[in-house]
Amino acid sequence: MPQPRKSQISLIDTPYYHCVSRCVRHSYLCGIDKHSGQSYEHRRGWVEERLLFLSTIFAIDICAYAVMNNHTHVVLCVNKALAENWSTDEVLRRYHKLHKGTLLTQKYVNGDTLSQGELITLDDTVEIYRKRLYEISWFMRDLNERIAREANKEDGCTGRFWEGRFKSQALLDESAVLACMAYVDLNPIRARIEKTPETSKHTSIQKRTQAVKNQQAQPSSLMPFAGNPRKNMPKGIAYSLKDYCELVETTGRCIRYDKAGCINNDKSPILERLGLDSAQWLTLTTEFEKHFCYAAGAEQMMSAFKRHTHHQRLRGMTKAKELLTRA
Template sequence: MANHTHVVLHVDKALAESLPTTEVLRRYLKLHKGSLLTQKYVAGDRLTAGELVTFDETVEQYRKRLYDISWFMRETNEYIAREANKEDGCTGRFWEGRFKSQALLDESALIACMVYVDLNPIRAKVEKTPETSKHTSIKKRVHAIKNNQVQPKNLMPFVGNFKQNMPKGIVYSLEDYCELVQTTGRCILNDKVGNIDNCQSTILDRLGLNSAQWLTLTTEFEKHFYCAAGAELMMNVFKRHTHHQRIRGMGKAKVLLKRA
């Protein structure tokens, strides 16, 4: 959007922890100079025993940053701020405040949040169709489908219905998701309440959500959830895990993310 961004992230901590040292450095040093010791290592120079201790500590710090959302947003926002300041011919602070993140605790919350983000330009009435909405994942996905191209590698793939030996990805059909976004977008654009095209989407049927629940989620997601979103059971698990006394949105979780 013109003044803010929405990003749905998959944090793959297990992958980051399994990466060899050379791969951690390859990824991290794409954006940073690194320390003198990491530069020395990459250049192929031998490190002393004392240097190796400090080097290993540095690599582990870089490794943790690879799956740290705060670091990801820092890198993204800094780049955008620099480009914006360059265009405006000014310096200084670009973003008003720190980003806000929400944990998506189950499939319903994940899909609802994805559609909410993909339809942001439609709700703001700056675009009329998802496939023309700039800077959205749905535009990239639809473009790839129409041109018989593979899906963009920087987007989490849809891997179809659940089966044994599932590859990593979103357990739904890409075509079903695109159809759901398109139909929901038409409902939002035309202020159309009630059934989504008078039929139940395949994804909604699997999630057990009715049209009324769905339209509320995809138009008011941020309004109802703060630090986490998911069904009541998952919200309670998250609350215990994070040692919160209460979590905003628990009431809406009971209503909006319960099976119809």
């Protein structure tokens, strides 16, 4: 039985979440339908464009994403503190880019004078909107509803396009975050759609590798890698972008050639700092969804998440102990 969303999202434990949306109809989200021969490849651009646009509206950063044939993967980082510091004007400016709001919020934005009672109601409405702008459920809703409408219009039909609910996994520590990001970035290679990370269209790893190769700044649409841990760390993932790209490339090569593979830890400082060996890493980056359901992380972190979300059981505890204990 599906768990309520409040038992899957716990910002007390982590701001990082892996979300997956899958199509329900036989026709593809993207790619070429083998049965009809119809190409839906252009829809990848729809998803990617909408996803990156939403990251400029919500207090939610995108760490990784991959647009596949009949599903999408995205790793998100919620920045609740950012949203809580937004002014009334900023909240309404952002929210109105996606929704009409109410007559009262429109009246305020237009500069009309509000009564004392209207101002009280406005404040309550703004707080509701503020909360929505850092809620993963609203982020995924604004992503999926737009794509569903466009796809239904193109297909000339009505009804559900996505499964009723997107899947959400809490990523409870650094190991889980990095492993899940690599799992998402390598999705096209595991599916044999692409051969290398840098040629994987409509993925975050392609954007990141292009930035590295061109010696450019990191993509502004993605949560940056902030480099090795140090004092006064800027916002971002506490690893080197270059190290991460090299590790994903090496991992992708192991997967691509359908071999057990071996990653030399001397060339993978991220693995050393995560406390993982190559066998653990390959398992995590190829079978992440198989072993973890609502949350992933070290056993202690999983136990805390279980308490905070009131789960009686949490699948993946055994694998957490086996794969992520040393992280």
